[in-house]
Amino acid sequence: MVAGETSGDMLAARMLSGLRPRLPDSLMHGIGGPRMAEHGFVNDWPMDKLSVRGLFEVLAHYREISGIRKQLKQRLLDERPDVFIGVDAPDFNLDLEIQLKQAGIPTMHYISPSIWAWRAGRIKKIAEAVSHMLVVFPFEEQIYQQAGIPVTYVGHPLAQVIPMEIDTAAARDELGLDPRFKVVAILPGSRISEIKYNTEAFVRAAKILTDRDPNLQIVVPMAGNKQRAYYIKLVVAAGLEGVPVLLVDGRSHTVIAAADAVLVASGTASLEVALYKKPMVIAYKMMEASWQILRHMGYQPWIGLPNILEKEFVVPEFLQSAATPQALAEAIWQQLNDDALQGRLRQRFTDMHHSLLRDTANLSAQAVLDVIQAHK
Known part of the structure; x- marks a missing residue:
């Protein structure tokens, strides 16, 4: 298995929780994170080697990433595993899957690349690379069926991990927050590249908000040291060390649960916020050269998963130059103070939660076992 970032580690761990009891003595190895390791997964390389986003950022690390893939490919060709599972990270995994599949090793890919958002032509490459696709959104199943690619909709693991009813008071108590005052969670991203481009604007927005309401509590979870x-x-x-922010190691779900509103970088985290039924503002910044290329490649007007799933701007999005501290602060302020909006979002996100709820661990584990059996 190869998972390239924190969200992939979480997704893969959910699969492993269903797979490990059925294959208790199997060697499961490759590239993963700490949650996968809890299920006996052995890391051959640290996962953060692959946690790079943006065209030019990837180019800067291309030699190292390419070297890892080459070594891993040779190891797998020598070992001939019963199955290889690429978890997201399509730029790394799909090329590797093509080579393994051509060598007769069954390949699975868990989490579809967003071909419904941009680069739809990738489905031809996916057909070449993947013996079986596991998808986490209901609308994706039909896309692969129409392309003749074996597919299983397994639901989204987060829909099982996150409770339907959220105990905000307990989360605030765990974090030592004052229950009398409102809470804003800021999630600038788990990748170093995301932190690099999002942090200053996000913290300046926090300064605007705390200047307006000195009792406002700002909490920022960090994915690692x-x-x-x-x-x-x-x-x-940036000279912002005076902004009153509570930094929390890990526990991002607790931080989201405690919040009245969330400022979040686009990605899986925005779906987590939706499943916690919290108002949010989605923002994203990246290297300007990467943005100039990528902004012309999308097929739809949304980048945030909650908006994509609902096919409308349920929550606001601010991208690149539009993600100014003032714009972010104003949007969060509205989310904090509009009771009717909060109620509407809570209902929309509850319906979304139900649509994504499946027995993901066992459905994905069974699909893996079926692929292994079919190729014996």
Whole structure:
């Protein structure tokens, strides 16, 4: 298995929770994170080597990433595993899957690339690379069926992990927050590249908000020590160390549960916020050269998963130059203070939660076992 980032680690761990009891003695190895390791997964390389986003950022790390893939490919060709599972990270995994499949090794891909959003032509490459696709959104199943690619809709693991009813008071108590005052969670991203481009605008927005309401509590979860150190470095460099922010190691779900509103970088985290039924503002910044290329490649007007699933701007999105501190702060302020809006979002997100709820661990594990059996 190869998972390239924190969200992939979480998704793969859910699958492994269903697969490990059925294959208790199997060697499961490759590239993953700490949650996968909890199920006996062995890491051959650290996952953060692959956690790079943006065209030019990837190019800067191309030699190292390419070297890892080459070594892993040779190891797998020598070992001939019963199945290879690429977890998201399509730029790394699809080329590897093509080579393994051509060598007769069954390949699965867990989480469809967003071919419904951009680069739809990738489905031809996917057909070449993948013996079986596992998808997490209901509308994706038909796309693969029409392309003749074996597919299983397994629901989204987050829909099982996150409770339908949220205990906000308990989350605030766990974090030591004052129950009398409102809470804003800020999630600048788990990748170093996301933290690099999102942090200053997000923290400046926090400053505007706390200047307006000094009792407002701002909480920022950090995915790891490396991310925390880099975040602090950026905040100090921007002269924003005086902004009252509570930094929390891990526990991002607790932070979201505690919040009245969330400022979140686009990605899986925006879906997490929706499943916690929280108002949110989605924002994203990246290297300008990457943005100039990518902004012309989309097929739809949304980038946030909640908006994509609902096919409308249920929550606001601010991208690149539009993601100014003032714009972000104003949008969050509205989310904090519009009771009717909060109620509408809660209902929309509850309906979304039900649509994504399946027995993901067992459905995905069974699909893996079926692929292994079919290729014996």
